[in-house]
Amino acid sequence: MPNLLRLATAGSVDDGKSTLIGRLLFDSKTIFADQLAAIERASRDRGEDYPNLALLTDGLRAEREQGITIDVAYRYFATPRRKFIIADTPGHIQYTRNMVTGASTADLALILLDARNAIADQSRRHAFLATLLGIPHLVVCVNKMDLVGWSRDRFEEIREEFRRFSMKLAVPDLTFVPVSALHGDNIVHRSASMPWYEGTSLLHHLEEVHISSDRNLIDARFPVQYVIRHKDFRGYAGTVAGGVFKPGDEVLVLPSGFTTTVSAIWGPGGRPVTEAFPPQAVTLRLADDLDVGRGDLICRPNNRPHVGQDVDAMVCWLTERGNLSPDAKYTVVNTTRTTKAVVTSLDYRMDITTLHRDETAESLALNEIGRVKLRTQQPLLFDAYRRNRACGSFILVDETTNNTVAAGMITGPSQSVVWHSTAVGRAERGSTGCTVWLTGLSASGKSTIAVELERRLVAAGRPAYLLDGDNLRHGLNADLGFSAADRAENVRRVGEVARLFADAGLVAVVSLISPYQADRDRVRAAHEQAGLGFFEVFVDTPIETCEARDPKGMYARARAGEITGFTGVDDPYEPPVAPELVLRPEQGDPARMAALVIAALDRMPLPRMD
Amino acid sequence: MTLALDRRTANLDALESEAIHIFREVAGEFDRPVILFSGGKDSTVLLHLALKAFWPAPVPFALLHVDTGHNFPEVIDFRDRVVGKHGLRLLVAHVQDWIDDGRLTERPDGTRNPLQTVPLLDTIAENKFDAVFGGGRRDEERARAKERIFSLRNAFGQWEPKRQRPELWNLYNGRHRPGEHVRVFPLSNWTELDVWNYIAREKIELPDIYYAHEREVYLRDGMWLAEGPWGGPRDGETLERRTIRYRTVGDGSCTGAVDSDARTIEDVIAEVAASRLTERGATRADDRLSEAAMEDRKREGYF
Numbered sequence: 001m002p003n004l005l006r007l008a009t010a011g012s013v014d015d016g017k018s019t020l021i022g023r024l025l026f027d028s029k030t031i032f033a034d035q036l037a038a039i040e041r042a043s044r045d046r047g048e049d050y051p052n053l054a055l056l057t058d059g060l061r062a063e064r065e066q067g068i069t070i071d072v073a074y075r076y077f078a079t080p081r082r083k084f085i086i087a088d089t090p091g092h093i094q095y096t097r098n099m100v101t102g103a104s105t106a107d108l109a110l111i112l113l114d115a116r117n118a119i120a121d122q123s124r125r126h127a128f129l130a131t132l133l134g135i136p137h138l139v140v141c142v143n144k145m146d147l148v149g150w151s152r153d154r155f156e157e158i159r160e161e162f163r164r165f166s167m168k169l170a171v172p173d174l175t176f177v178p179v180s181a182l183h184g185d186n187i188v189h190r191s192a193s194m195p196w197y198e199g200t201s202l203l204h205h206l207e208e209v210h211i212s213s214d215r216n217l218i219d220a221r222f223p224v225q226y227v228i229r230h231k232d233f234r235g236y237a238g239t240v241a242g243g244v245f246k247p248g249d250e251v252l253v254l255p256s257g258f259t260t261t262v263s264a265i266w267g268p269g270g271r272p273v274t275e276a277f278p279p280q281a282v283t284l285r286l287a288d289d290l291d292v293g294r295g296d297l298i299c300r301p302n303n304r305p306h307v308g309q310d311v312d313a314m315v316c317w318l319t320e321r322g323n324l325s326p327d328a329k330y331t332v333v334n335t336t337r338t339t340k341a342v343v344t345s346l347d348y349r350m351d352i353t354t355l356h357r358d359e360t361a362e363s364l365a366l367n368e369i370g371r372v373k374l375r376t377q378q379p380l381l382f383d384a385y386r387r388n389r390a391c392g393s394f395i396l397v398d399e400t401t402n403n404t405v406a407a408g409m410i411t412g413p414s415q416s417v418v419w420h421s422t423a424v425g426r427a428e429r430g431s432t433g434c435t436v437w438l439t440g441l442s443a444s445g446k447s448t449i450a451v452e453l454e455r456r457l458v459a460a461g462r463p464a465y466l467l468d469g470d471n472l473r474h475g476l477n478a479d480l481g482f483s484a485a486d487r488a489e490n491v492r493r494v495g496e497v498a499r500l501f502a503d504a505g506l507v508a509v510v511s512l513i514s515p516y517q518a519d520r521d522r523v524r525a526a527h528e529q530a531g532l533g534f535f536e537v538f539v540d541t542p543i544e545t546c547e548a549r550d551p552k553g554m555y556a557r558a559r560a561g562e563i564t565g566f567t568g569v570d571d572p573y574e575p576p577v578a579p580e581l582v583l584r585p586e587q588g589d590p591a592r593m594a595a596l597v598i599a600a601l602d603r604m605p606l607p608r609m610d
Numbered sequence: 611m612t613l614a615l616d617r618r619t620a621n622l623d624a625l626e627s628e629a630i631h632i633f634r635e636v637a638g639e640f641d642r643p644v645i646l647f648s649g650g651k652d653s654t655v656l657l658h659l660a661l662k663a664f665w666p667a668p669v670p671f672a673l674l675h676v677d678t679g680h681n682f683p684e685v686i687d688f689r690d691r692v693v694g695k696h697g698l699r700l701l702v703a704h705v706q707d708w709i710d711d712g713r714l715t716e717r718p719d720g721t722r723n724p725l726q727t728v729p730l731l732d733t734i735a736e737n738k739f740d741a742v743f744g745g746g747r748r749d750e751e752r753a754r755a756k757e758r759i760f761s762l763r764n765a766f767g768q769w770e771p772k773r774q775r776p777e778l779w780n781l782y783n784g785r786h787r788p789g790e791h792v793r794v795f796p797l798s799n800w801t802e803l804d805v806w807n808y809i810a811r812e813k814i815e816l817p818d819i820y821y822a823h824e825r826e827v828y829l830r831d832g833m834w835l836a837e838g839p840w841g842g843p844r845d846g847e848t849l850e851r852r853t854i855r856y857r858t859v860g861d862g863s864c865t866g867a868v869d870s871d872a873r874t875i876e877d878v879i880a881e882v883a884a885s886r887l888t889e890r891g892a893t894r895a896d897d898r899l900s901e902a903a904m905e906d907r908k909r910e911g912y913f
Contacts, residue, residue, distance in 0.1 A: 003620040071774070073755040074748045076801050083621045085799055097776055104778040226634040230667035237663070239631045239780070268630050269662035280623070281630040281663070294638045318776045333781050336638065393779045402785035404775045 005211060008087045008106035008135065010099050010126040015112040016143050020181035021088060024203060025077050027188035072102045081207040096352070096367035097318045099126060100407050103133035104393070107211045110202075111140050115148045115178070119161055121353045127162075128352050131169040132314060132369070132409065134389050136214045138166075139175045141202060145194065146180040152196045163552065168355060168474060173209075177202050215278050216242040216388045218459040220249075221305060222298040223335035223381075223391075228283060235266070235283040236292055241335060241390035242383070243300070245276045245284065252301040253292055254381050259301055260288040278390065295337035297381040302461045305383045305391055309376045310344075310414035314385075315396070316369045319405045322398070323363040324372070330405065332376060334394040339378040341396070347371040373414045385409035431463055433502035434533030436597060437523065439514045439576060441568045443549045444541035445590060449583070450511035452594035457507050460598075465501055467494055469512035482565050488519050495523030502532045507601075515567045517574040537597060538579040543568050545585060622808050626659065629796035631780060632759060633663040636741045636794055637670055639784045643741035643794075644734075647673040647700070648681075649689030650859040651816050652745030652797060655805055658814050659796060660743075661696065671743070672699045676730045678722035679706045680840040680862040688817040701737070703729040720841050723861040731767035734791055741784065743794045749801045759798050765789040802857075803882050810875045822855045822873045833866025857882075 009017055075086040087102030089095065103109060109130035113123055130138055140162055148154045155178045166174060177186055178197055185191035188203045200208070220243030228235045245251075249262045264285040265273040276282045284298065292298075299305060317324045324343060332341040349361035349370040364370045385392030396406035436453065438446040450466055457464035469490070473480065477493055480486040491514045498508035514520050520536065527534035546568070547555040558566035565571045581600045583593045636643050645660060647653045660669045675689065693700045705722055708714040708729050717724065734742060748755045758774050760782040775783055784792050797805070809816065827834040827850065828843040834854050840863035843849055854867035855878075872878040 004624045071756045074799070075755065076749045076799070078621075078801070078803070083801075083804075101776045101778055105780075225631070226638045228664055228667050233666055237634050239627065266665070268626055268659075268665070270665040279627055279631075281627040281634070283665075331785075333783070336635075389779065393781065395778055395781045395783060397783055397785060402783070402787065404778070404783045407776070407778045 003081075004083050004085065005108060005206060005209070006085045006087065006106050007108040007110055007206065008089060008099070008102040008130070009110045010089055010102075010112075010130075015114050016181045017088070017112050020110075020112060020141065020143065020179070020187065021075060021086060023181045023184055023187045025075065027184055027203075072098045079203070079207055084206065096125070096129065096316065096369070099129050100133060100316045100318070103130055103135055104389075104407065106130075106133070106135050107214060108137040108139060108206070108209060109135045111138065112143050112181075113140060113158060113162070115142050115144045115151075115154055115158065119158065119165065123162075124165060125352045127166055127171070128169060128355065131171055134386055134409070137173045137175070137209055137211070138171050139177065139202070139205060141181075142176060142178045143181050145178045145185065145191075146183055150178075150191075150193045152194070155194075155197075159553075167470075170471070175199070175205060177205065217244055217277060218455060219243050219303055219305070219383060219388060219391075220245055220251075220298075220300045221383070221388065221391050222284065223337070224292055224294055224296045224298065225336045227293060234289070235285050236298070237281070237283045238336065239281045240276050240278045242278055242388045243303075245282075245298075246274060250301060251286070251298050252304060253286075253290060254297045254299065254304065255307055255379055256290065256292075256296070258288070258290050260286045260290060263287045295335075297335065297337075303459060305381050306413050307379050307381055308413045309379050311374050311376070311380060311382065312347075312371065312411045312414045313374060313394070313408040314350075314369060314371050314411060315364070315406045315408045317364040317366055317406050319398070319403055320366045321401065321403070322405075323365045324370075324396075324406060325363040329399065330396040331399055332374065332380070332394050332396055332408075334380050334382055334410075335391060337378070337380065339376050339380070341374045341376045344373045344375045347373065371411070372408075374408075380410075382410050384412050386411075431505045433463075433505045433507060434535060434601075435498040435502045435508040435510060435523075435527060436535045436537060436601065437498070437510045437512070437514070437520065438537045438539055439512065439520060439579075440539030440541060441543055441546045441573055442513060442554055442566070443546040443551060444539040445583075445585075445593075446511040446513075446539045448590040449539065449593045449597070450509045452590050453597055454509050456594055456598060457509070462507055463505060464507040464509055467498055467501070467508055467510045467512075469494065469510075469514075472497075484516075487515065491516075491519040491523065495526060498523070499526055499530060499532060502527065503530060513567050513573075515571065515573045517577060520576065535581070535597075535601060536576055536579040537581045537583060538576045539593075540575070540582050540584050542585075622804065622811060625800055625804055626662075626808070628780075628799060629659045630663040632782070632794060632796040633660050633743075635780075635782055636743070636784070637664070639782075640741040640792075642737065642739050643671045643743065644674045644701075644737070644739045645669075645671050645743040646675070646745070647689065647693075648675055648859070649685040649692070649817055650745070651805060651809065651820060652747065654692070654814060654816060655808060656743060656745045656796060657692065657696075657698075658812060669696070669698060672701060674701045674703065674730075674733060674739075674742075676703045676726045676733070677705065678726060678861045678863075679704060680722050680838065682817070682819055682836075682838075682856075682859065682862055684819050685817045685859055688815075692815075701733065703733040705729055708732075719863075721861065721863040722840070723864050726861075727767075734767065735789075739791060740786065741792050741794050743796065745797055746793075746795045747797050747800050747802070747805075757795060757798065759795055760784050761793040761795065762786060763791050763793060767791070769793075803879070806875070806879050806882050810879060817859065819856045819859065821875075821878065822853050822870045824851055824853055825867065826850070827852055827854060827867060830866075834868070835864075835866055836862060838862045 073088045075088055077084050087106060089098045089102040111123055111126050113119060142155050142158050159176045178194055179186040185193055186201050188201055190201050221241040222238050223241055224236045225238035228237050245262060247262050247264055251262055252259050262284055265276050266283045267273045273282055326343050326346050329342045332339055346361060348357040348359045349364060349368055350357055352369055383391040392410040394408040395404050398405045438450055440446050447468055454464045454466040472494060477490050480490050494510060494512055498510050501508035524534045550556060557563050558569040567573050587593060645656060647657055705725050709716055714725050714728055746754055748757060758777045763769060786792055825836055827836050828847040830847060853871060855870040855872055856867050870881060872881045
């Protein structure tokens with residue numbers, strides 16, 4: 001069901017967001033004549049010379065009076081390719097609540113920047129919230145290009161500034177479009193004023209962006225919503241929250257722990273279904289007569305969610321009536337399960353402008369975001385939010401006012417830090433670890449393969465953890481640069497972490513350019529010494545291909561001399577002498593390559609356990 | 611064409627699943643839900659979705675219609691036929707009863723649309739309904755664009771736009787105090803064209819007046835109105851026979867028809883897709899009263 005794109009828009013009052021949406025509706029001919037006439041009339045009344053497209057989206061009377069938008073408004077438009085639902089949210093800091101609401105269901109976030117100004121704090125907050133809410137695609141519209149003389153340099157300057165900032169966030173897909181909402185440039189049609197811009201118009205991008213693969217089709221999750229009983233019929237109704245269910249599948253019912261088989265699946269109205277996937281509403285029939293009710297969850301026996309009463313979560317506080325504080329009690333709603341919860345601790349409050357964590361914070365007020373630990377009365381059945389939005393999200397409801405007071409995103413089960421004593425031998429751990437080391441040029445596809453590899457290993461019940469070189473440079477290796485010495489230290493540290501993870505029983509999946517043979521060999525030696533498998537994978541994508549992809553524009557900058565010491569351009573890459581596996585583009589897409597790695601891994605002799 | 615049709619269907623599947631999820635959520639969380647059912651196209655689609663959501667069991671809710679007494683007879687016949695066919699329980703609140711016993715007075719202009727609010731709220735209170743399904747869509751009007759899917763009404767049945775609950779993911783909060791109720795709008799994310807495409811795909815029967823037919827009508831405020839118990843042409847207005855159809859079906863006194871030759875569902879879809887007027891803008895006098903007309907009526911507790 002991918003042909004519905006839900007997008008959240010955010011921008012400050014002066015960025016021209018309402019004008020942009022109005023323009024999108026106007027130029028795609030979704031505005032009706034009576035709406036346009038009403039706007040023209042209202043614009044004239046306000047003494048404006050041209051139809052104020054912003055009036056289209058400023059719905060409520062108070063907003064019209066104040067000239068601002070104060071809530072989430074939903075807009076609809078369709079092109080022959082797609083239907084779009086816009087959750088239009090205001091930009092003020094005090095309306096973080098609304099942005100979070102609009103973003104919760106969005107596939108894509110649209111952020112507006114004013115080409116004349118430096119990136120506003122507000123825009124940084126919007127980008128942060130979009131990533132916090134797990135929106136897979138981010139589109140940055142650099143607006144008012146007409147007011148900077150359609151300047152390419154200005155556009156690129158802003159783009160780089162935003163990129164530098166967004167490196168701190170995990171934005172899976174980032175696109176920039178220079179536009180003028182007022183004049184319609186690059187909104188629906190390509191602009192004639194910016195011939196240097198080689199991308200597509202905003203609408204074209206929205207029509208084409210690939211969203212069907214954003215769904216989690218790996219982890220089968222079916223929260224039971226309602227039991228349908230009729231004569232001797234008993235079916236479990238709900239919306240698939242992850243993975244794929246088929247008749248004949250062996251399934252596990254949580255929290256009871258019984259296993260049974262799916263005997264039939266029906267879509268709405270009793271249409272037989274051979275495969276059910278998110279977000280379909282279906283009814284399952286199980287082979288055995290079990291006691292299953294609303295709030296239970298059906299999954300696969302070898303791939304189950306966390307079951308627990310203690311969770312760590314990021315929460316956004318949504319109400320001005322009272323603050324979140326430790327020891328407060330709420331009703332928590334997660335999937336179809338409702339129980340009571342107490343906030344056992346507030347770990348920190350996040351400053352969403354600077355991303356600073358204030359660990360001395362004692363409460364969260366309206367629009368504040370922080371990390372908490374919750375203890376629930378009944379166990380929750382959950383996944384981490386970043387893995388599955390449907391199973392990792394929750395709301396907190398105040399028990400006296402019945403209001404929704406917080407939006408929560410589970411980061412994982414709460415754990416106190418436990419240092420494994422050396423008394424635990426490797427054979428006593430649940431699984432055998434090793435390290436898969438992906439090396440290759442920038443943009444060779446290492447990270448994409450690594451992500452897919454981690455996902456597949458975990459889905460197959462093998463604990464795995466991705467160590468991505470770029471991500472580690474934000475924390476563990478934040479103090480390192482790109483000199484040869486720093487690169488060697490970077491590889492050493494990542495190698496050490498990988499070795500520890502492998503020792504703990506995980507498959508450490510490393511994605512790192514690691515250009516020098518000597519550095520990689522030292523990591524291999526450390527593994528061999530510890531009796532751990534080291535599996536070197538050379539992602540052998542020709543530099544021309546990498547350079548053509550150049551998702552972060554790094555090759556272009558290196559060629560232009562803006563950055564130096566860039567591997568493959570003015571710094572050498574030493575291909576592995578004897579890698580365990582070589583992956584070349586002609587072998588298929590990243591998913592196929594990940595499968596090749598797993599197949600090769602399965603053939604590798606396990607390290608000795610003694 | 612096939613591809614376009616597939617795309618259209620993919621979109622409808624997503625909307626259908628979302629609406630069914632909402633119906634089941636209400637069935638799981640509320641004690642006494644009711645569906646507002648007038649026989650109009652949106653409420654007919656609503657009922658169709660409810661039937662699909664609980665298959666093979668019957669719909670676990672009653673139906674409620676607020677009858678202004680100025681409804682089109684074809685629509686009332688259709689309403690009763692659908693109710694009988696599915697063995698449903700229908701409550702009818704007659705506006706006339708409220709006028710007769712003095713709880714309401716007839717308006718000077720004769721329109722009864724604004725008079726529906728009191729009988730609706732009285733009936734909800736008498737029957738202790740806690741969730742009330744409506745066919746409202748966010749694309750209908752600007753004030754509706756901000757409406758939640760679960761929309762809390764206070765003990766006076768009123769909507770307070772500034773006190774709406776944030777609504778995140780598909781986690782709906784239907785908690786309410788005794789006396790309060792929640793309006794539920796499963797078609798929130800549908801557009802008029804989605805509704806028609808769905809009617810076509812599902813072959814849903816509608817009252818005939820949605821399709822082109824000949825009728826005696828007169829022109830007022832740019833709309834074709836039909837003669838009926840609610841009144842007829844005034845000075846300078848003359849009846850004429852035209853080929854028309856209705857895009858919305860409400861109180862006869864203020865629901866206008868449009869000139870149309872669309873006799874089949876395919877014709878209607880083509881007409882709606884090409885239309886340059888919103889359905890309410892084209893045919894509902896009550897929404898034209900002022901820029902904030904709908905917002906004011908919603909605050910009072912209108913559908």
